[in-house]
Amino acid sequence: NAGSVSFLQHIVHPISVARLVMEHTPHVMLSGKGALEFALANGFEKKNLLTEKSRKAWKEWRVESKYKYEINSENHDTIGMLAVDDKGGISGACTTSGLAFKMHGRVGDSPIIGAGLYVDNEVGGAVATGLGELVMRTVGSFLVVELMRSGHSPQEACRLAIERIADKIPASQKGAQVGYLAVNKSGETGAYAIRKGFNYALTHKEDDTFLDADHLVQD
Numbered sequence: 057n058a059g060s061v062s063f064l065q066h067i068v069h070p071i072s073v074a075r076l077v078m079e080h081t082p083h084v085m086l087s088g089k090g091a092l093e094f095a096l097a098n099g100f101e102k103k104n105l106l107t108e109k110s111r112k113a114w115k116e117w118r119v120e121s122k123y124k125y126e127i128n129s130e131n132h133d134t135i136g137m138l139a140v141d142d143k144g145g146i147s148g149a150c151t152t153s154g155l156a157f158k159m160h161g162r163v164g165d166s167p168i169i170g171a172g173l174y175v176d177n178e179v180g181g182a183v184a185t186g187l188g189e190l191v192m193r194t195v196g197s198f199l200v201v202e203l204m205r206s207g208h209s210p211q212e213a214c215r216l217a218i219e220r221i222a223d224k225i226p227a228s229q230k231g232a233q234v235g236y237l238a239v240n241k242s243g244e245t246g247a248y249a250i251r252k253g254f255n256y257a258l259t260h261k262e263d264d265t266f267l268d269a270d271h272l273v274q275d
């Protein structure tokens with residue numbers, strides 16, 4: 057089962073609206089004005105989420121308005137989560153502020169089922185972070201799950217999906233980051249990124265660890 061929202065403005069927790077789409081509508085995805093109307097009809101509050109710092113940064117960017125495809129901690133913030141319960145049931149979630157300084161209407165990978173997130177309860181789940189354009193072009197999370205279905209471990213599947221992207225990065229997007237996390241039905245996990253700086257938390261029962269993912273480019 058799946059639910060998502062895209063181009064949803066003024067709502068603090070769009071991930072909760074996405075869950076309602078999954079649980080209470082016959083659809084998988086709501087977007088823009090319709091997603092906002094659905095959120096407001098279900099008790100969410102409309103808020104101004106633009107901070108003074110962001111407004112100032114946007115005004116400075118508007119002087120040249122260059123669409124630079126650089127992903128770093130200053131201009132994007134995607135969080136992905138995968139979980140396996142005690143009966144082996146797998147679930148996943150993904151939420152993002154999206155890319156900063158983009159064209160109006162741009163949608164990234166996170167709300168696209170199969171790109172930013174994909175779970176098949178018979179196989180495993182995968183979630184992506186980084187430059188959504190690169191993930192969408194390879195339907196990345198679906199690819200990771202399909203690689204696990206054909207026998208690869210979560211770690212191998214993440215690495216192969218990153219290599220698929222890295223082989224084809226357009227010159228204008230060199231330097232971009234993408235990272236995948238994956239888990240399979242047995243609870244084995246994997247994580248791999250194009251470059252260093254992608255880290256993740258792994259929790260097993262009471263144990264929490266914070267790990268750096270392996271990466272392809274060794275700078």
Ligand code: GLY
Nearest residue numbers: 154155164186188
């Ligand atoms: N991964 C988030 C985005 O590209 O919008």
